[in-house]
Amino acid sequence: MRLRKVVRLRRVDISKHELVPKHEVLSEEEARRLLEELNISRGQLPKILKNDPMVQKIKAKVGDIIKITRKSKTAGESVYYRVVVGE
Amino acid sequence: MRIIPKKVEGIKFGLLSPEMIRKMSEVKIVTADTYDEDGYPIEGGLMDPRLGVVDPGLRCKTCGSRVGDCPGHFGRIELARPVIHVGYAKLINKILRSICRACGRILLPEEKIEAYRQELRRAKRIGKSEEPIVEDLFKAARVVKKCPHCGEEQLDIKFEKPTTFIEDKQRLSPIDVRERLERITDTDAEVMGFDVAVARPEWMVLTVLPVPPVTVRPSITLESGERSEDDLTHKLVDIIRINQRLEENIEAGAPQLIIEDLWELLQYHVTTYFNNEVAGVPPARHRSGRPLKTLAQRLKGKEGRFRSNLSGKRVNYSARTVISPDPNLSINEVGVPELIARELTIPVIVTPMNIEHVKKFVRNGPRKYPGANYVERPDGARLSLARVKNIDELLEKLEPGWKVHRHLIDGDIVLFNRQPSLHRMSIMAHEVRVLPYKTFRLNLCVCPPYNADFDGDEMNLHAIQGQEARAEARVLMRVQEQILSPRFGGPIIGGIHDHISGAYLFTQPGVRFTREQAFHLLYASGIAKPLPEPAYVEDGREYYTGKQIFSLLLPEDLDLTYRAKVCRKCEVCKEEACEYDAYVVIRNGRLEKGVMDEKSFGAFAGELLDRIVKDYGTDKAREFLDSVTKLVINFITWRGFSTGIDDEDLPREARERIAEILEEADRKVMELIRAYNENILEQLPGRTLEETLEMRIMQVLSEARDKTGEIANEYLEREERRRKHENSARIMAVSGARGSLLNLTQMAACVGQQAVRGERIKRGYSGRTLPHFKVGDISASAKGFVRSSYKQGLSPLEFFFHNMGGREGLVDTAVRTSQSGYMQRRLINALQDLKVEYDSTVRDTRGVIVEFRHGEDGADPSRTDWGQMVNVKKIVQRYARKEAA
């Protein structure tokens, strides 16, 4: 019988990775203000899947709006918002 | 008109059921004859009046409407025997192989089927493609030999394109096929991707054929009075004929063989009716031998309904002809041949203020320029002036509220376009200049954005018909508004070729003009400014330098310094003391130091032009370009400038040194090969020994080529000074007008290594490239190094290698253009409705946000400094100078 080699991966904190931008859940008040400012409904925001690793990491629920702060080549730092959706 | 906003929730595709076909049909078509002897359509024929009207004046027998209002109505042909629908033959094959020949169930155990059902449901919910799941099911069911439901042994089914199915050497007739498909349960059909409410599998085998309305296949009456029918009608006639014969034979109890032959023929006609380009089926032909254009051919391809009628449309008020250059036009202008100006019209609404003016156009009519081709009454009726007999009578009636479609005249705004329209600068608005002859003419500075040259290029012109469109075109699309490219934030419109070499020669130190010459040049370039004090006086004559005259084109308070294209990038820049005059200094609008070249006002590179557009506006930039063009072109025309093969002449000494370098390189290559063979070659990290050797050889050879280039350039320059005669080829390369130093190197010194796929040439015979070499020879000359220069000429072997490299280049460009064209179409389809809103978000038509700030920084690249938001160095420089003043 062949022995199976067991590889145990160290649990990695993906949020610490250089290429993963900062994800935060907006409070209800912040979310309301954002939608009002943009004059849109939740459905008109870009989406992010609820089983996205970062979404799970920050424990966001379906319907939550996530603020993503990324490094940007043109602007230095840029902000993006996504609403969490089920599949 | 009130607009009722509606949202398309979705589109559902299904199959037509036989019942559906019968229900939507108004007539059962029974006879193959179309018209009787008197030319009236026969009832029950393919031109049955109940199928809709095409003749004006008649009313539809079905809906009572006239031509235009009657949408046309379907008929049907009841097929004597069912036939396979070619479009679905492949799917039918997959299904037949996946279901039991006895009970019709999917050849998988119940649990498996259920698992697929679940997976499909999931895919549908999250909007994923269902196709791969169904494909997977077909793949799994195909291999099952025994039905898990009824235990029936399965036979192998072969599919013979296009419409034949053979089960264990026994042919399955469409009737058999249909029976099997009928046996599939609704739930099983769903797992195979069918929505049974709109598509039952057996509907893929036709028992009734819908006959499209006559409006879809109108007949045309030829000049001779003869009627010519549409290809579809011809095909339907064939189908009906065979169908009838088949039916008669069946009724008469004809032998099976005859019936099968006719059935096969019916299948052929129905197949080619759907698609006349099916592989393995001879296309049905017209009497003339031309293949018929049937249903699929109407939709497919570049000439099909989608690409030619829905994605693209032809327009009126447009013209196309060859282009040619004219430096005397402004960049904003386009020269339009009078012939075209007389054909294209602009609608002018008659008012009390312009009525007399407009009457002149009407009086001139369509032939005399500037005239008019039509007048339009307030009710919209158009009167062609070519047909009006009494013009005076018409002029009497002409009053405010009418429209006159007058010829194009100088100053009209038109759109000008060159294909392929890859960026927004491919369509720009120009002002018309009506000129003699037959070509469109344009200023050379607008060649780069259109990517135009004059080797036979043609361009399109569109006369704008509405006031809003005209205003928008003028404000947004005018050439001068497009000088700065949104791609890199620098000028894309600017000098090319002789503009650059002309300016370079004009601003050389030592170039001088007498007062008279200076005035000539200024007059030719349309500059009305007083001459400054002469630079110097010699023998009582006043002289002006080129730099002085050039300064007159510059804004009076312009301050600017930059390094010209000719800069040698010396270790320590001597700046204003640069011995090559490559450090440009402009103070208070005076060109004090430096020469003008590509970096000053060339397209894609012009620093000076860039500064003028950004600081002084597009009007000033246009004036600058217009006058530079005229000044410099006049100068270079007067001075003369020409290149010939003697521009690549090298003195003996140079040729010897080049030969020496190449010899040396050859020696080094042999040295490397020896080191490799003796296994003392030092291996590069991450490379095999062989790769290391190749890389080192390539490096040695390319260094050698570069060195020969340097020598060539050195001697060309030395000769220039010695003979006090410029080398035009070198001047063009150095100033950025045309060509590069590499081009010069290849012409004068050494062409260098030829490559295929980035490697030295290796293909050909086993172990060698050509039979002239020994097997295993990897010396420079055996692997495509071209020692000769283009001027010397290539040896036959070198020539062969050069062809190999050249061929790859050609193939690459051909492949690249087709691939990038496809990518462009995909990108445009995805991006066409996105819009930057006033709050700088990017949204689609549903208001869904794509970006919260366009480009993340909210910047318009054409308003940036070559893509940079701020250039601190430039700002500091500018204020330091202001401080000093």
Ligand SMILES: [Mg+2]
């Ligand atoms: Mg061309």
Ligand SMILES: [Zn+2]
């Ligand atoms: Zn009708």
Ligand SMILES: [Zn+2]
């Ligand atoms: Zn079975």
Ligand SMILES: [Zn+2]
């Ligand atoms: Zn320099």
